[in-house]
Amino acid sequence: MNSYDVVVVGAGPAGMACATEASRAGLSTLVLDEQPRPGGQIYRDIEVSDPGRRALLGKDYGEGARIAEAFRASKAEYRSGAVVWNIDSEKRIDYSAGGRSHSVQAKSLVVATGAIERPTPMPGWTLPGVTTVGAVQILLKTSGIVFEDLVLVGSGPLLWLAATQMIAAGAPPKAIVETVPRSRYREAARHFAKALRGWRYLAKGFAMMRAVKKAGVPVHSDAADIAIEGEIAVTAVTFTSGGTRQRIETAHVALHQGVVPNQQITRLMNCKHRFDDSQRAFLPVVDESFETSIPGVYVAGDGAGIGGAKSAEMRGRLVAMRIAEKVGNRAGEAAKLRTELAKDAAVRPLLEALYAPAADVLAPADATMVCRCEEITAGQIREAVALGAPGPNQVKSFLRAGMGPCQGRMCGLAVSEIIAAAKGETPSTVDYYRIRPPLKPLLLSELAGLGAEEPREAAE
Amino acid sequence: MPQRIDGSGETVRFTFEGREVAARAGETLAAALIAAGETTTRDSVVSGAPRGPFCMMGVCYECLVEIDGVPNRQACMIVAEPGMTVNRQTADEVVA
Amino acid sequence: MTNRTADLLVIGGGIHGCSAALQAAMRGLDVVVIEKDTVARHASGVNAGGVRRLGRDYAEVPISQRSMEIWHRIGELLDDDCGFQRAPQIKVAETDADLQDLKDRAAHLRAMGFEHEVVLDRNELRTHLPAVSEHCVGGLASFDDGFALPYQTTFAFQRKARSLGVRFEENCRAQRVERVGSDFKVTTERGVFTGRKLLNCGGAWAGEIARQLGEGVSVEPTAPMMLVTSRMPRFCTAVVGNQSRPLSFKQMANGTVVIGGGRRGRALPETNVSELIFSELRQTAETAMAIFPIMRQASIVRSWAGIEGRMPDGIPVISASSTEEGAYHAFGFSSHGFQLGPGVGEIMGELIATGATNAPIAPFSITRFTPEP
Secondary structure (H helix, E strand, C coil): CEEEEEEEECCCHHHHHHHHHHHHCCCCEEEECCCCCCCCCCCCCCCCCCHHHHHHHCHHHHHHHHHHHHHHHCCCEEECCCEEEEECCCCEEEEEECCEEEEEEEEEEEECCCEEECCCCCCCCCCCCEEEHHHHHHHHHHHCEEECCEEEEEECHHHHHHHHHHHHCCCCCCEEEECCCCHHHHHHHCCHHHHHHHHHHHHHHHHHHHHHHHCCCCEECCCEEEEEECCCCCCEEEEEECCEEEEEECCEEEEEECEEECCHHHHHCCCCEEEECCCCEEEECCCCCCECCCCCEEECHHHHCCCCHHHHHHHHHHHHHHHHHHCCCCCCCHHHHHHHHHHHHHHHHHHHHHCCCCHHHHCCCCCCEEECCCCEEHHHHHHHHHHCCCCHHHHHHHHCCCCCCCCCCCCHHHHHHHHHHHHCCCHHHHCCCCCCCCCCCEEHHHHHCCCCCCCCCCCC | CEEECCCCCCEEEEEECCEEEEEECCCEHHHHHHHCCCCCCEECCCCCCEECCCCCCCCCCCCEEEECCEEEEECCCCECCCCCEEEEECHHHHCC | CCCCEEEEEEECCCHHHHHHHHHHHHCCCCEEEECCCCCCCCHHHHCCCEECCCCCCHHHHHHHHHHHHHHCCHHHHHCCCCCCEECCEEEEECCHHHHHHHHHHHHHHHHHCCCCEEEECHHHHHHHCCCCCCCCCEEEEECCCEECCHHHHHHHHHHHHHHCCCEEECCCCEEEEEEECCEEEEEECCEEEEEEEEEECCHHHHHHHHHHCCCCCCCEEECEEEEEECCCCCCCCCEEEECCCCCEEEECCCCCEEEECCCECEEECCCCEEECCHHHHHHHHHHHHHHCHHHHHCEEEEEEECCEEECCCCCCEEEECCCCCCEEEEECECCCCCCCHHHHHHHHHHHHHHCCCCCCCHHHCHHHHCCCC
């Protein structure tokens, strides 16, 4: 089995930057990423997008090109289309690529699997034609696909970014239905002074809102009680805003309530996690160099707490520097990077307060489906708690919530929130699903063939 | 209907439910299907209700299709190849 | 303020602890169950769910029969069907030698007076398992067996017991067990519990409790591995084992296939962690595909391993203590205790409440591990 000083899982900004820095410090480095090309979701298809598409996606997207170029120029080995399905306590990694499974040994493991969108359970959210806002951006980045009747629903910077990108692409959204309650602005205001250090983000935020206004996109503020209608696909979205019930006909709805760390690998490895009240999500517990409670396992980027693409790149570099330093290799200068990282994070408390997830999504109505794979409703989860099921794992065993192919990615946080509320506790005490391998479904025949090819090959 | 904003690139053709679908070279099956107006890719294995691509990044498993006879493939993670035979994954197929 | 005294203290909230607690409560005892984690956290909640008499150690057959009778009316006992489904259990023979072994076993059981295990020839095997691979030559079946949902079952035992007044102290580890006068004292992270009688159902952690009572017995923690596939077309209605390769194979009502059978992962009982060893589980995948070629299409959605206690001779301890009167043991089920849960709970309830049982539990006495003087 091949062995590397550093194996990085994920080729977004954190993973690419970490690998570049690690190989620069003389560490043998392998990057495993499940997408066909580097970039992660934020810089998806950055290498193949033409200048036209880059222009409409914005200057920040273009930043990814520099990171990807440096990564490609580095000595780090890169394996695309590699789906990591297990990592054991000795940091032996099993991954699937080209229809076969392979194993590699990592001395240090860097989890750079970023963020996923927060589950947004609401009536009708499983209907075809409903996607996440991230999905809409991915369609634009990879294929230049836009919709003439897209309704954006939810809250968060990504909602506004997607709207401005659609406008730039000549297909403004049909409407924005924003779930930020009016009272939030007052609550968030106390973070404003601190956020001024991150004026660039604030300026970008205001610019996006201006662009939406200028394009004449209707914005329905303080929206609640959202329901998506349709029999076999979306036909309309309804909501209450400004004291009246409203209805917008559409075949395409995109939902967003912020992004949260992708915990699958750190949970699988039994790293310690904590619930962060401000981000309203579970975060792996990490030290100042992003090392988890398991020695030699690091989390670079949004996986350690949402910070955005710039922060992810810096964190990736810091992780590489720390690993290099530990083995006595010459590492880059971390102090300046840390200062920059702190400055970049200044805007986060304001964003987290203002764009905290909507109450309806945290506490869906009893009839709302929460686990999409196994079709388990919020009411069923509350009933299981009433019977005495103490936490997510018992609810999972009892109801099959989280047992489908997505393995709880689309319901886990919501299930923890619902159980906590039903028990009068916090998500922190009820905790989260235990994550079991394979991290992604694996053909039985592929498992049967594990180790059949000797000697094992690793990256090409 | 969805639209493509930029000029035609190289095209790859595959079939979905027996109909020909054109994909841009290098894009995923799910993107090509959405561009072709196909938002339903499978039926729920529990209720039979229709489902379609949701996250487009490999985490939700809503876009599972049958490709060349092999079920449970993620349309959003698999790049369209010429001549692929893609079908909706129906509830009957998995729970007969 | 919690009432910390009881007639009976049960250590361990697995299926055996919950079942015995229920049965003791049904006989009028005041019971507290002390569980270090949560009920059904380990092997009882995450086993393969086989409800199997087939292929048991000969000593276990009578108590397995007794348990099976309860399984067939589990809904009446617990007001919950436990997901129990009657289904044949079939052990497949891949070679003539395997089939001969199965025939010999059936003959031995008949001589003992048990008729439930029936030899299947090549054609009969295919009547019950149409999807079985061409090379399989026959099998051994027990038709009135089945399978159930492990967590739902253990949880149902807990709820029923609770409804009869049994108190469950979860997240409450028993740190020290001792005799004080005529009582047993159990010191936990949440105070001291006192009971007239004590039952050790501590599974992989039972050895330490037994040791504190002065018993010379060791329990090996093991982690039998299982996996489940995504839903498949219905092709198998029996629970399938294999005569010469470890396998436990069943298709659930929802179409998913659960495969286990004894390949072991890494058990770390100190930290509650179990780790899968895929180079081992690989063989389970191979065996499943060899017996059912349709499994080449299957995808694994999840795999897991519950932590379980194994005895050196592979059969459990079901016994009064050899050192302390009023103490009892039911542990070390060695990866096949789920089916026995209802029956052994009844036996222990009877034994503890009345001081006697007519169940043939002598082969499971803890004294079998007492060193010769």
